[in-house]
Amino acid sequence: MRTRGWNGDLPRDEDDARKRIVDAATRCVDRLGPTKVNIAAVATELGITRQTVYRYFPGLPDLLAAVAEAGTEQFLARMEAHLAHVTSAEEAVAESIVFSLNAIPTEPYIGLLIQAGENEVFSRGVTSSQAMSYGAQMLGRMPVDWDSIGVRGGDLESLAEIIMRLMVSFLEYPADPPRSDDEVRTLVRRWLGPALVHRSV
Structure with missing residues (x-):
């Protein structure tokens, strides 16, 4: 790790350095907006060189x-x-x-990659194993009796994967003309609903 820069306050270790870079990038996003953020702005925010940022993040999409x-x-x-x-x-x-389709494009941080035009990186991130785990956590928090339809344990991650892949498809390839929220609900219920009905287990 470099021993200069960082506005005179050196990171304790590599993890601390990464966290500071992410925090600085977040401040830059808040101040400049996602389309105007660049590595140089983040480096200036921290008092380090662009090369130092690149040591921890290969490029702007990775940082976003x-x-x-x-x-x-x-x-x-x-x-x-x-x-x-x-x-x-x-x-x-x-x-x-429906909530994700409405929220993500303007979400301050989750929608960053879409706002910055990095749809491919966004898609990879949303369909990663970590994203599936987050999605399963979200489903598990709902007051739904998942056991009653035979969804238990790792099944929630599989269901989260279906939801996220559908969401990415809707976001990247919207219908023409665009579907309303109710039309999206009808489509999802029509084709996924039969697999999610209450049954004895």
Whole structure:
């Protein structure tokens, strides 16, 4: 690790350095907006060189992805509050997709990669194993009796994967003309609903 820069306050270790870079990038996003943030701005914010930033993050998309990941818990908390009334599995899937489609494009941090035009990086991040784990956590927080439809344990991650892949498809390849929220709900319920009905187990 370099021993100069960092505005005179050196990081304790590599993890601390990465955290500071992500925090600085977050401040830059707040101040400049996602389309105007660059590595130079983040480096200036920390009093380090661009090369130092590149030691920890290969490029801007990787750094924005780290900023987005840091905001995941906040996003899930907002989704959980929005879906607190949902008690059926069918409604949980439909409403989580509709909520995401409305929220992500303007979400301060989760939607960063889309706003910055990095759709491919966004897609890889959303369909990563870590993202599936986050999605399963979100589904598990809902007041839905998943056991009653035979969804238990690792099944929630599989369901989260289906939801996230559908969400990415809707975001990257929107219908023409665009579907309304109710039309998205109808589509999801029509084709996924039968797999999510209550049954004896």
